[in-house]
């Protein structure tokens with residue numbers, strides 16, 4: 679029977695071990711390579727080249743990416759150099775929200791309203807749209823699976 683340290687380790691198992699070390703634990707040199715590997719495992723579910731997407735040219739512009747491995751993703755331009763990658767599923771009863779203007783996202787079912795960055799404004803949902811983590815590198819926006 680193989681010893682425990684020879685088994686492949688999942689990211690969950692690794693982070694479980696880190697948490698078990700407690701608040702006073704110090705990340706030693708031995709843990710750093712595992713931490714780097716675990717972070718690299720974060721799965722990219724969609725990429726877009728920003729320069730090729732005219733829909734995102736203006737603030738308030740948006741693209742709805744359908745059926746990615748992470749589900750539907752609403753990419754919105756929130757500022758001159760800022761974007762958000764939102765889960766377009768309304769937290770109230772799971773209708774798909776719509777971008778109504780450069781300042782407003784609204785759910786068609788019961789009219790919950792959100793700012794363009796997904797922040798809750800009004801209506802029965804009572805919470806903001808969830809966000810996907812993303813990076814922008816060399817003009818490519820890469821969305822990772824929800825954390």
Ligand code: FES
Nearest residue numbers: 768770771785788
């Ligand atoms: S499902 Fe969106 S407000 Fe009810």
